[in-house]
Amino acid sequence: MDAIALAEHALGVPQLILAVPPRLPDGFEAALEPLVRRREAREPLQHIVGFAAFRHLSVRVQAGVFLPRPETEVVAQAAVDEVRRLSAGGVEPLVVDVCTGSGVIALSVAVEVPRSRVVAVDIDPASVGLAKANADLVLPGAATDAAVRIEVGDVAEPGLLAEFDGAVDVLIGNPPYIPDDGIPLEHEVADHDPATALFGGGADGLDLPRHVVAAAVRLLRPGGLFVMEHADVQGETVRDLIDRTGAFEPAVTHRDLTGRDRFVLARRRPT
Numbered sequence: 001m002d003a004i005a006l007a008e009h010a011l012g013v014p015q016l017i018l019a020v021p022p023r024l025p026d027g028f029e030a031a032l033e034p035l036v037r038r039r040e041a042r043e044p045l046q047h048i049v050g051f052a053a054f055r056h057l058s059v060r061v062q063a064g065v066f067l068p069r070p071e072t073e074v075v076a077q078a079a080v081d082e083v084r085r086l087s088a089g090g091v092e093p094l095v096v097d098v099c100t101g102s103g104v105i106a107l108s109v110a111v112e113v114p115r116s117r118v119v120a121v122d123i124d125p126a127s128v129g130l131a132k133a134n135a136d137l138v139l140p141g142a143a144t145d146a147a148v149r150i151e152v153g154d155v156a157e158p159g160l161l162a163e164f165d166g167a168v169d170v171l172i173g174n175p176p177y178i179p180d181d182g183i184p185l186e187h188e189v190a191d192h193d194p195a196t197a198l199f200g201g202g203a204d205g206l207d208l209p210r211h212v213v214a215a216a217v218r219l220l221r222p223g224g225l226f227v228m229e230h231a232d233v234q235g236e237t238v239r240d241l242i243d244r245t246g247a248f249e250p251a252v253t254h255r256d257l258t259g260r261d262r263f264v265l266a267r268r269r270p271t
């Protein structure tokens with residue numbers, strides 16, 4: 001897969017169909033060789049070719065900003081389904097994506113359910129800049145017509161987006177959740193994803209996710225849906241910390257396409 005993607009990049013073609021090989025231009029090998037060397041050195045494919053695929057989108061990536069992952073596509077699906085259901089009922093759903101990174105969750109919702117309003121925040125200005133650039137790429141004009149708003153924001157800040165308290169239909173987040181001592185083994189992750197995107201804080205890695213839960217309690221309207229990604233070993237702990245707030249119907253863990261626990265859904269109770 002990676003070799004084909006690098007050859008496509010070197011050739012400047014969107015899709016290489018090997019059954020009908022293209023005539024290789026002069027200089028192809030010289031162009032391909034350094035790309036292969038970078039990948040051999042475990043630089044992520046997405047950084048070499050400059051984009052990442054996520055659901056229906058192809059977005060830009062940037063050194064120092066978290067690369068979107070395939071498992072998060074399933075997490076985003078839960079938000080898309082809920083927003084689509086609400087939109088079909090005639091409302092214009094309000095969605096908040098905390099910890100937006102490159103913006104892929106927020107932008108997937110906005111692109112797949114055009115009658116929605118999406119607000120996305122991230123603590124990292126570089127991520128916010130990239131998410132805005134991606135919004136311009138996949139939804140030109142969305143920022144100006146207020147369908148998508150992306151800004152710097154700290155999910156641990158008690159007054160974050162206070163103007164939407166109790167009014168949000170869906171709050172989704174893929175916060176950092178790796179424990180302090182859980183240094184990732186893959187070079188692609190350890191050497192390229194920023195630490196602020198990986199480590200959730202605390203021995204269990206759940207300090208940041210706890211702040212996301214608190215933000216969901218405050219921001220969601222009664223009946224609003226909370227969606228949060230977590231590590232495959234955190235399902236029970238995350239359900240427990242949500243249920244202990246008393247603010248939600250019982251939390252339910254869902255799996256990703258590899259069958260691992262990956263995200264939680266919980267519906268906000270009326271206060």
Ligand SMILES: C[S@@+](CC[C@H](N)C(=O)[O-])C[C@H]1O[C@@H](n2cnc3c(N)ncnc32)[C@H](O)[C@@H]1O
Binds near residue numbers: 069072100124154155
């Ligand atoms: C695991 S990445 C997820 C990015 C994107 N949502 C995705 O799924 O590809 C976590 C993101 O949370 C951001 N982040 C870390 N601490 C934060 C905080 N206190 N408030 C808001 N965002 C934060 C990081 O900058 C990073 O972009």
